[in-house]
Amino acid sequence: MIHSWRELSQQVEAEIAAFDFSGKPNELYDPIGYTMTLGGKRIRPTLCLLAAQLFGGDLKKAMNLAMAVEVFHNFTLVHDDIMDEAPIRRGKPSVHAKWNRDVAILSGDVMFVQAYQLLAKGNSEKLSQILSVFNQTAIEVCEGQQFDMNFETRNAVTATDYIEMIRLKTAVLLACSLQLGAFESGASDRKANLIYEFGEKIGIAFQIQDDFLDCYANPEEFGKRVGGDIISNKKTFLMLTAVEKADKDQLIRLEGLMSQKISDDDKVAGVLGIYNELDIPNLTRAAMQTYFEQGMHAITQIEADEELKKPLISLAEQLMNRKH
Amino acid sequence: MIHSWRELSQQVEAEIAAFDFSGKPNELYDPIGYTMTLGGKRIRPTLCLLAAQLFGGDLKKAMNLAMAVEVFHNFTLVHDDIMDEAPIRRGKPSVHAKWNRDVAILSGDVMFVQAYQLLAKGNSEKLSQILSVFNQTAIEVCEGQQFDMNFETRNAVTATDYIEMIRLKTAVLLACSLQLGAFESGASDRKANLIYEFGEKIGIAFQIQDDFLDCYANPEEFGKRVGGDIISNKKTFLMLTAVEKADKDQLIRLEGLMSQKISDDDKVAGVLGIYNELDIPNLTRAAMQTYFEQGMHAITQIEADEELKKPLISLAEQLMNRKH
Numbered sequence: 234m235i236h237s238w239r240e241l242s243q244q245v246e247a248e249i250a251a252f253d254f255s256g257k258p259n260e261l262y263d264p265i266g267y268t269m270t271l272g273g274k275r276i277r278p279t280l281c282l283l284a285a286q287l288f289g290g291d292l293k294k295a296m297n298l299a300m301a302v303e304v305f306h307n308f309t310l311v312h313d314d315i316m317d318e319a320p321i322r323r324g325k326p327s328v329h330a331k332w333n334r335d336v337a338i339l340s341g342d343v344m345f346v347q348a349y350q351l352l353a354k355g356n357s358e359k360l361s362q363i364l365s366v367f368n369q370t371a372i373e374v375c376e377g378q379q380f381d382m383n384f385e386t387r388n389a390v391t392a393t394d395y396i397e398m399i400r401l402k403t404a405v406l407l408a409c410s411l412q413l414g415a416f417e418s419g420a421s422d423r424k425a426n427l428i429y430e431f432g433e434k435i436g437i438a439f440q441i442q443d444d445f446l447d448c449y450a451n452p453e454e455f456g457k458r459v460g461g462d463i464i465s466n467k468k469t470f471l472m473l474t475a476v477e478k479a480d481k482d483q484l485i486r487l488e489g490l491m492s493q494k495i496s497d498d499d500k501v502a503g504v505l506g507i508y509n510e511l512d513i514p515n516l517t518r519a520a521m522q523t524y525f526e527q528g529m530h531a532i533t534q535i536e537a538d539e540e541l542k543k544p545l546i547s548l549a550e551q552l553m554n555r556k557h
Numbered sequence: 558m559i560h561s562w563r564e565l566s567q568q569v570e571a572e573i574a575a576f577d578f579s580g581k582p583n584e585l586y587d588p589i590g591y592t593m594t595l596g597g598k599r600i601r602p603t604l605c606l607l608a609a610q611l612f613g614g615d616l617k618k619a620m621n622l623a624m625a626v627e628v629f630h631n632f633t634l635v636h637d638d639i640m641d642e643a644p645i646r647r648g649k650p651s652v653h654a655k656w657n658r659d660v661a662i663l664s665g666d667v668m669f670v671q672a673y674q675l676l677a678k679g680n681s682e683k684l685s686q687i688l689s690v691f692n693q694t695a696i697e698v699c700e701g702q703q704f705d706m707n708f709e710t711r712n713a714v715t716a717t718d719y720i721e722m723i724r725l726k727t728a729v730l731l732a733c734s735l736q737l738g739a740f741e742s743g744a745s746d747r748k749a750n751l752i753y754e755f756g757e758k759i760g761i762a763f764q765i766q767d768d769f770l771d772c773y774a775n776p777e778e779f780g781k782r783v784g785g786d787i788i789s790n791k792k793t794f795l796m797l798t799a800v801e802k803a804d805k806d807q808l809i810r811l812e813g814l815m816s817q818k819i820s821d822d823d824k825v826a827g828v829l830g831i832y833n834e835l836d837i838p839n840l841t842r843a844a845m846q847t848y849f850e851q852g853m854h855a856i857t858q859i860e861a862d863e864e865l866k867k868p869l870i871s872l873a874e875q876l877m878n879r880k881h
Contacts, residue, residue: 261700339703353688
């Protein structure tokens with residue numbers, strides 16, 4: 234029986250609901266249970282389980298690694314929210330807002346260790362590979378976060394720099410989640426590398442899609458204000474590509490829109506006008522499509538039951554066709 | 558040839574000096590090299606190597622685990638300095654003071670991963686035990702830090718609570734360092750547990766000694782002001798024991814000294830007077846001696862070349878007879 238995305242994400246949710254995150258002192262452990270049960274789509278652990286299923290592994294055993302990536306991901310959110318001074322996470326107060334900075338630092342550190350405790354329960358024959366990809370990924374996620382913070386104040390950022398940043402900050406953890414599921418199931422290095430590449434490329438496509446939707450989503454379906462990135466002068470793939478493609482006149486107009494005091498509506502309309510002149514929507518769609526195809530090419534090369542690939546492929550397709 | 562404490566700590570220092578801590582982005586990696594080369598006694602990695610030597614291990618291989626505990630220890634200092642808002646570390650600006658809070662959080666996180674990268678190079682046959690003791694220790698160190706922060710504002714703290722706090726915050730990492738050296742050398746679980754116990758008990762004795770010296774060191778040898786803990790109303794082993802032993806009149810006088818606006822000299826003299834009435838110096842020495850003897854008992858039980866135990870025993874003795 235082949236488990237769908239939905240079934241496995243529900244299994245993850247049930248596992249988290251049943252997991253005992255309590256401990257002493259309370260100040261350290263309460264925020265962990267709080268964070269882990271705030272919700273979220275559980276994308277990373279579900280990817281891990283789908284990869285384990287693809288390679289014929291025991292899903293119950295793979296759940297340890299699935300939980301490890303989810304705990305790690307939530308740890309990064311707790312620390313990122315301090316750095317970004319974000320008061321809200323998933324509609325609730327973030328940990329540093331609900332408790333305080335020190336609790337958020339230290340609870341986050343404990344979550345990081347808990348991720349390793351879960352990893353250590355992984356396939357003992359593959360423990361070295363499991364640790365290796367996880368360590369590399371954890372460092373890359375930190376590098377991505379630092380690049381992202383640097384970009385806010387750095388002028389000379391290219392679209393290539395940006396792709397590398399989103400690869401590090403987001404895509405590698407999706408890739409790692411899949412690869413851990415593969416290692417748990419005893420997949421060969423070749424297969425584990427191909428499923429990693431699938432996750433990495435789809436992850437990059439997904440992030441570019443995020444930037445695209447922020448400008449071009451249907452406002453009724455989007456759930457937040459279209460053009461938010463433009464209003465906040467965010468260096469997105471679209472903006473960086475526009476800056477690279479713009480001629481002198483367009484660049485002056487673009488910089489004017491970003492620095493002048495004009496209404497948000499005028500700013501969004503003005504920037505979108507320049508994006509259209511520069512064919513940015515099509516260039517962005519093309520970049521997305523390229524990464525998407527690279528990801529699909531990687532999964533195609535894996536020798537495995539095609540039926541078992543379907544939940545992963547359909548997830549990738551859904552991500553590309555989403556409206557919000 | 559038996560390597561002394563001094564020789565092995567110099568090997569650690571040389572390893573750190575030769576280690577490449579650089580990486581991109583600079584903001585993330587510069588603070589790591591900075592922190593790791595600020596100095597310090599390198600107690601934990603040297604303990605790891607001495608334990609590896611005791612059990613006949615390859616010191617070169619054990620260096621990876623030695624480095625892991627030193628990187629982990631320095632990671633905890635980087636995060637603790639944020640929480641304690643400490644501007645100075647080893648006479649230089651702390652990371653959050655020299656760079657900023659976010660850099661200190663994120664560089665610390667990377668150091669944490671680097672510790673695991675070094676651990677993963679340990680004895681592959683013992684990797685599961687290596688990870689297990691390290692994970693448990695890392696969590697306990699966080700718990701100890703949280704208890705320590707809680708104690709600052711909590712009234713009902715007992716000397717027993719305090720011992721548990723210093724065990725978690727300091728002693729277990731010394732114990733873990735020794736046990737990692739044992740595992741690397743393929744020591745049996747029994748021996749690894751005994752060397753752990755040695756480190757844990759000596760570590761507790763060492764911390765009680767710290768509190769003792771703060772009150773009773775020879776001012777000329779101590780290097781900082783004697784009585785600093787009394788002046789800052791710190792809940793030390795001495796103070797907590799005094800509060801427990803005091804009768805009603807002594808308790809009122811003690812609380813008066815801690816809350817009244819009097820000169821530092823009068824406060825120190827007043828509190829030391831009460832300590833003497835309550836025999837606190839002898840009670841503290843007795844507690845120290847008890848933990849010291851428990852540690853020595855543990856190492857005595859280990860079947861190993863007595864000559865190879867000597868550097869560890871003489872270190873423990875030096876720690877107990879130190880003047881500052």
